[in-house]
Amino acid sequence: MFHILVADDDKNTRRLFKAVLEKDGYRVSTAENGEEALAVMDRESIDLVVLDVMMPVMDGYEFTKTLRETRNELPILMVSARQLPEDRKQGFLAGTDDYITKPVDEEEMLLRIRALLRRAKIASEHKLTIGSMILDYDSLTVTRGSEVTELPQKEFLILFKLLSYPGKIFTRIQLMDEIWGNDSDTGWETVTVHIARLRKRFENVSEFEIISVRGLGYKAVKKV
Numbered sequence: 001m002f003h004i005l006v007a008d009d010d011k012n013t014r015r016l017f018k019a020v021l022e023k024d025g026y027r028v029s030t031a032e033n034g035e036e037a038l039a040v041m042d043r044e045s046i047d048l049v050v051l052d053v054m055m056p057v058m059d060g061y062e063f064t065k066t067l068r069e070t071r072n073e074l075p076i077l078m079v080s081a082r083q084l085p086e087d088r089k090q091g092f093l094a095g096t097d098d099y100i101t102k103p104v105d106e107e108e109m110l111l112r113i114r115a116l117l118r119r120a121k122i123a124s125e126h127k128l129t130i131g132s133m134i135l136d137y138d139s140l141t142v143t144r145g146s147e148v149t150e151l152p153q154k155e156f157l158i159l160f161k162l163l164s165y166p167g168k169i170f171t172r173i174q175l176m177d178e179i180w181g182n183d184s185d186t187g188w189e190t191v192t193v194h195i196a197r198l199r200k201r202f203e204n205v206s207e208f209e210i211i212s213v214r215g216l217g218y219k220a221v222k223k224v
Helices: 011-023 034-043 060-069 085-094 106-119 153-164 172-180 189-201
Strands: 003-007 027-031 048-052 076-080 098-101 127-130 133-136 141-144 147-150 208-213 217-222
Touching: 003 011, 003 034, 011 027, 011 048, 011 106, 027 034, 034 048, 034 060, 048 060, 048 106, 060 076, 060 085, 076 085, 076 106, 085 098, 098 106, 127 153, 133 153, 153 172, 153 189, 153 217, 172 189, 172 217, 189 208
Parallel strands: 003 027, 003 048, 048 076, 076 098
Antiparallel strands: 127 133, 133 141, 141 147, 208 217
């Protein structure tokens, strides 16, 4: 499940966007301004940001510049009531990937989000290719040549998340929240068990390796 962050100072807009996105199958977190959005990103793994321009504390332009200055290429869809060409130019100069004006057409927003995820190679089409290996999100399968392996849902989601961001470290708590949800009563030790199962299943593959980062968590290393 892809995780989208909605940053907007208007409570009703946050609620609307959250409902629309969740109905389309996304997991959604929200923030009231850019500073709060950065704090959310420190705690959670985000795939894309839907970002209002005019916000207190830290507006959309400043948030985007801050992200790009750290070489963070997270897809950003900027949303604004400002419709002048100069406003769009300012957004793109700050580093946004796309720009849409209010009032927002919900279907158009969803189409733009899918396009951004696709461009960012986060497999919005629900398939991820690593060398000769294909992970199919819809069928929970991993295919290598003629060999097809169907994984339990949680194992597949962990593997898909790690391989979508090769080299990025995910803590056990991040993976727990991402895969099991914030309200789960399951302990983080469950993540360790699932990682061990994945390593056993794919111990002979040459395409990737799951590495433990002591004191932090796990990352996937691509070898192709």
